[in-house]
Amino acid sequence: MPLASPxxxxxPRIGVFDSGLGGLSVLRALRDRLPDVPCHxxxxxxxxxxxxxDDEHVLDRSTRIxxxxxxxxxxxxxxxxxxxxxxxxxxxxxxxxxxPIVGLEPGLKPALAATRNGRIGVMATRATxxxxxxxxxxxxxxxxxxxxxxxxxxxxxxxxxxxLDDPTVLDLVERHVDPLxxxxxxxxxxxxxxxxxxxxxxxxxxxxxxxxxxxxxxVARQTERLLKRIGRVVGEAQAADAHPALVVETTGEPSRLxxxxxxxxxxxxxxxxxxx
Numbered sequence: 001m002p003l004a005s006p007x008x009x010x011x012p013r014i015g016v017f018d019s020g021l022g023g024l025s026v027l028r029a030l031r032d033r034l035p036d037v038p039c040h041x042x043x044x045x046x047x048x049x050x051x052x053x054d055d056e057h058v059l060d061r062s063t064r065i066x067x068x069x070x071x072x073x074x075x076x077x078x079x080x081x082x083x084x085x086x087x088x089x090x091x092x093x094x095x096x097x098x099x100p101i102v103g104l105e106p107g108l109k110p111a112l113a114a115t116r117n118g119r120i121g122v123m124a125t126r127a128t129x130x131x132x133x134x135x136x137x138x139x140x141x142x143x144x145x146x147x148x149x150x151x152x153x154x155x156x157x158x159x160x161x162x163x164l165d166d167p168t169v170l171d172l173v174e175r176h177v178d179p180l181x182x183x184x185x186x187x188x189x190x191x192x193x194x195x196x197x198x199x200x201x202x203x204x205x206x207x208x209x210x211x212x213x214x215x216x217x218x219v220a221r222q223t224e225r226l227l228k229r230i231g232r233v234v235g236e237a238q239a240a241d242a243h244p245a246l247v248v249e250t251t252g253e254p255s256r257l258x259x260x261x262x263x264x265x266x267x268x269x270x271x272x273x274x275x276x
Contacts, residue, residue: 013037013038013039013040013072013073013074013075013245013247014030014034014037014038014039014040014074014075014076014077014078014223014227015039015040015042015066015069015070015072015074015076015077015078016030016039016040016041016042016077016078016080017041017042017043017044017062017065017066017069017077017078017079017080017081017084018042018043018044018080018081018084018193019043019044019045019047019048019049019050019051019061019081019083019084019156019160020043020044020045020048020049020156020160020194020252021043021045021159021160021194021197021256021257021260022080022081022156022159022160022192022193022194022195022196022197023041023043023078023080023081023193024041024043024193024260024261024264024265025080025193025196025197025214025216025264026078026080026104026193026216026219026220027039027041027080027264027265028216028264028265029216029217029219029220030078030219030220030223031246031265032220033217033220033221033223033224034220034223034224034227037227038245038246038247039246039247040069040072040073040074040246040247040249041246041247041248041249042065042068042069042249042250042251042274042276043248043249043250043251043252043257043271044061044065044250044251044252044276045160045250045251045252045253045256045257046250046251046252047061047251048156048157048160048252049083049125049156049157049160049194050081050083050084050087050125050127051083051124051125051126051127051128051156051192052125052126052127052153052156052157053083053127055087055127055131058083058084058087058088058127059087059088059091061084061276062079062084062087062088062091062092063088063091063092063095064276065276066092066095066096066101068274068276070096070099072247074099075099075100075227075230076099076100076101076102076223076226076227076230077092077096077099077100077101077102078101078102078219078223079092079101079102079103079104080104080193080219081104081192081193082104082105082106082124082125082128082191082192082193083125083127083128083131083192085103085104085105085133086105086127086128086131086132086133086134087127087131089101089103100226100229100230102219102222102223102226104193104215104219105133105134105137105215106122106124106128106134106137106189106190106191106215107189107213107214107215107218108120108122108137108138108141108147108189109141110213110215110218111147111187111188111189111211111213112141112142112143112146114187114211114213115146115186115187115211116186116187117184117186118143118146119146119148119183119184119185119186119187120146120147120148120185120186120187120188120189121147121148121150121177121180121183121185121187121188121189121206122147122148122149122150122188122189122191123150123152123155123176123177123180123188123189123190123191123192123195123202124149124150124151124152124189124191124192125151125152125156125191125192126151126153128191128192129149129151129191148179148180148183148185150176150177150179150180152172152176152192152195154172155169155172155173155176155192155194155195155198156192156194156195158172159194159195159197159198160194160256161256164197164198164201169198169201170201173198173201173202173205174205177202177205177206178205180206181205181206181207185206185210186209186210186211187210187211187212187213188202188206188210188211188212188213189213189214190202190212190213190214193214193216195214196214196216197260199212199214246265246267247272248261248267248271248272249271249272249273249274250271250272250273250274251273251274251275251276252273253273254270254271254272254273257271258270258271
């Protein structure tokens with residue numbers, strides 16, 4: 001399917017953004033669940049990774065990208081980044097109250113339902129784990145002590161910049177999974193969308209009996225519910241055309257995003273570079 005550029009008269013679409021490539025795992029879930037709804041994805045790779053930036057920087061970047069998506073016709077925005085959700089989603093909802101905004105948070109509740117031995121690992125950026133939003137989420141769980149928090153310094157940046165089978169990436173996976181394996185966890189929450197790219201490597205490192213949890217499918221289901229609530233039903237898109245446009249843009253170099261789109265979305269075409 002070819003890529004397309006946004007048009008001011010285009011049908012309302014789902015806007016999706018992440019600090020880089022990781023949000024493509026969420027975009028894939030959205031396309032699987034809502035194949036006839038137009039989407040507009042922005043990878044802020046020129047400013048990645050958010051997990052190693054301060055909240056002020058992440059809020060500024062998130063606001064710039066959300067404005068760009070709204071002006072391009074987004075009827076709903078998915079913040080496909082745990083760090084940006086923690087730092088910016090409340091401010092974005094205040095700024096655009098008429099636009100539903102779906103955020104991400106680590107799947108602690110489904111992990112509690114999945115664990116067999118009561119020991120759960122959470123792999124996330126240091127910024128996500130230190131955020132007030134995550135702290136509040138953890139405090140709401142019935143037994144917060146079950147969760148072993150693992151800040152994965154450098155992993156999202158390596159996934160963004162290097163081939164997924166690069167020794168540096170695999171070494172970082174092993175280094176961050178080691179403490180969780182030593183703690184005997186049987187369930188790992190993937191608290192950063194980038195980590196879905198190395199899911200198989202994480203599975204190998206923790207062992208075949210462990211369960212990995214991410215929230216991409218849950219985000220897609222929530223997006224579908226909100227679209228129906230605001231009247232952007234799937235039938236509208238189906239009536240318009242069989243192959244609605246998928247817009248993909250990046251603030252970094254397009255080649256890496258193009259390769260990831262081919263792998264994750266079977267998408268041919270050129271991602272467009274933008275300056276925000």
